[in-house]
Amino acid sequence: MLGVAAEKTWLLLVFLLLTSAAQVFARLIRKLQDAYARLAEAHAATERSLQHISSLYQALEAFSVQEDKAHLAHLLAAYAQKLCNCPAACLLLRPEAGSQREPVLAVCAPDGPSPRVNWAGVMQRIWARVEPGVFTATTLPAGESGRLLAVPVRSMGECFGLLGCLVLPDDETGPQREKALGFLANLGGIALERRKTEQLWARLLVSEEQNRIANEIHDGVMQHLFSIAFAAHALSEMHAHLQNGDVQQKLALVKNAANQAARELRASIYRLSPCRRGEQVFVAGLASYLESMAELNGIEVDFRPEGSEEAVSPALHKALYRIVREATANAVRHGKCTRIQVMLKMAPGKMVLQVKDDGQGFAVGRQAPGGLGLTNMRNLMASFGGGFSVDSAPGRGTRVTCVVPADDKNSTAYSGTGGIGVESRCG
Ligand SMILES: Nc1ncnc2c1ncn2[C@@H]1O[C@H](COP(=O)(O)OP(=O)(O)OP(=O)(O)O)[C@@H](O)[C@H]1O
Ligand SMILES: [Mg+2]
Structure with missing residues (x-):
């Protein structure tokens, strides 16, 4: 009797155990299915984002110096709306220093305009908060429609404007959204800086040709x-x-x-001839870059050009511009400097460039691997048969020196000026 009862109890226990195990399994399977569905959703979203990014990259690649800045503003606002998954996005581009033009404001709101958002007003208020050297995202109320999350569109040397997206009242700003917006703002900054550099090359090209014609007539x-x-x-x-x-x-x-x-x-x-009129297109372009980089980063930049830019070939102008940009960016990013001195001596057959900062400095030769800036600068100088050196020590600032002693027109490795390697001089 007792044995039968014990057997029944065992059977009951086994039954109970099996049903609870089945329930646990069923719950687990449901959870796995949910997780899988979420993963598939995330995967699809990532795929979509990657497609958007790749088409944006192509559009930015095609964005040329001739194109209107408003076109780029609309492009970035449209991608911000898509990638940040928000109802509307906008881009405010500030006019260039000294320009009489109005700021450019591009709004992308595919479900129709948001009449309750005063885009220009909120963006201007956020812009007023942008402080030199501080480049964080800012959020401000945008009427009943929600909040506007905005990040500066900037490069190392200039702040071009603000990219913002509208976050609905019941939605979260979220770090992902902030990251996506920051990523797009960086891409925009790169495209705008490239456009500005191309404009400088175009001016240099014209001035070089004008000087050449003037010299030909003279001779x-x-x-x-x-x-x-x-x-x-x-x-x-x-x-x-x-x-x-x-x-x-x-x-x-x-x-x-x-x-x-x-x-x-x-x-x-x-x-x-710009040269005979006393105009120095390259020096003026470099001075303007250094001025805006000083203002943007809240530092002091002392630029001392000596001699005539005609003593230096257009190809070397381009290389020097790149070197100054990299060396000053390093001084700000790594050195956390407060002052940079840029000395540029241009004489026939000899060019010396020195970029000196009062930052943290570093142990040369023991810096973290992976950086390309120093190597690129050295290679650029080598292609002109010139020398490149870095003097630095922790706590003692950094000095980058470039010297091109001989006629740089013998250079073969670097010729990115599209046929403007013609010798020029002012007589
Ligand atoms: N002016 C400077 N002040 C302090 N440290 C510097 C300075 N310039 C270079 N460094 C140090 O040397 C390293 C290498 O610089 P490099 O420009 O080659 O690479 P990066 O700036 O780190 O990266 P990348 O230039 O490729 O974006 C830096 O990471 C930094 O540690
Ligand atoms: Mg660098």
Whole structure:
């Protein structure tokens, strides 16, 4: 009897155990299915984001110097709306320093405009909070529609504006959203900086060509005119004894006409050639970059150019611009400096560039691996047959020196100026 009862109890226990195990399994399977569905959703979202990023990358690649900045603003606002998964996004681009233009504001709200959001007003209020050297995301109420999350669109040297997205009242700002917005803002900063650099190259190209034409006229036609005037003068002296008024008169006419043509040509050359007008396109571009980088990072930059930029080839101009950008970015990023001194000496056959900061410094040769900046600068200088050195020690600031001693026009490795490697000079 007792044995049968015990057997029944065992059976009951086994039954109970099996049912609870089945329940646990069923719950586990449900959880796994949920997790799988969430994973599939996340995967699809990642795929979508990657597709958006790749098409944005292509659009940015195609974005050229001729294109309107408003086009880029609309592009970035549209991608911000998609990638941040928000109802609307906007981009405010500030006018360039010294420009009379109005700021550009692009709003992307695919479900129709949000009349309750004063985009320009909120973005301007956020802009007023952007402090030099501080580049964090800011959130401000945007009426009843929610909040506006905005991040600066910037490069190392300039802050171009703000990219923002609208977060609904019941939605979260979320670190992912902030990251996506920051990523897009960085891409925009790179595209805008590239456009600005290309504009500088285009100006350099034009000024180089103008200087070349002016030099050609100076060395060619002008010299012929001087020869004509001189020959007419010599003839008139030689035949002074003939007392032939007619011949003397005609010779004076030739001489005066040649002198007048030479004077007019000289005036045209001065009008045509930026170098003869005393304009230094490269130096001015570099000065403008350093000025905005100083303002953006709240530091002092002392730029000391010496000599004429005509002594340096356009290819070297480009390399120097890249080196100054990298060295100053390192000084701010790694050195946390408060002051940078940029010294640039340009003389025929010798160029010296020195970028000195008062930052933390570092043990040269023992820096963390993986950085490309120092190697790139060294390689660039090597391609011009020049030297590159870094002097630094912890707590003693950093000094980067580049020297191109010989004629850099022999350089072969670096020629990115699209056919403007022509020698130029001002006579
Ligand atoms: N001016 C500087 N002040 C302090 N440390 C510097 C300075 N310049 C370079 N360094 C140190 O040298 C390292 C290498 O610099 P490098 O420019 O080659 O690479 P990176 O800046 O780290 O990365 P990347 O330039 O590729 O973005 C830096 O990580 C930093 O530790
Ligand atoms: Mg670097």
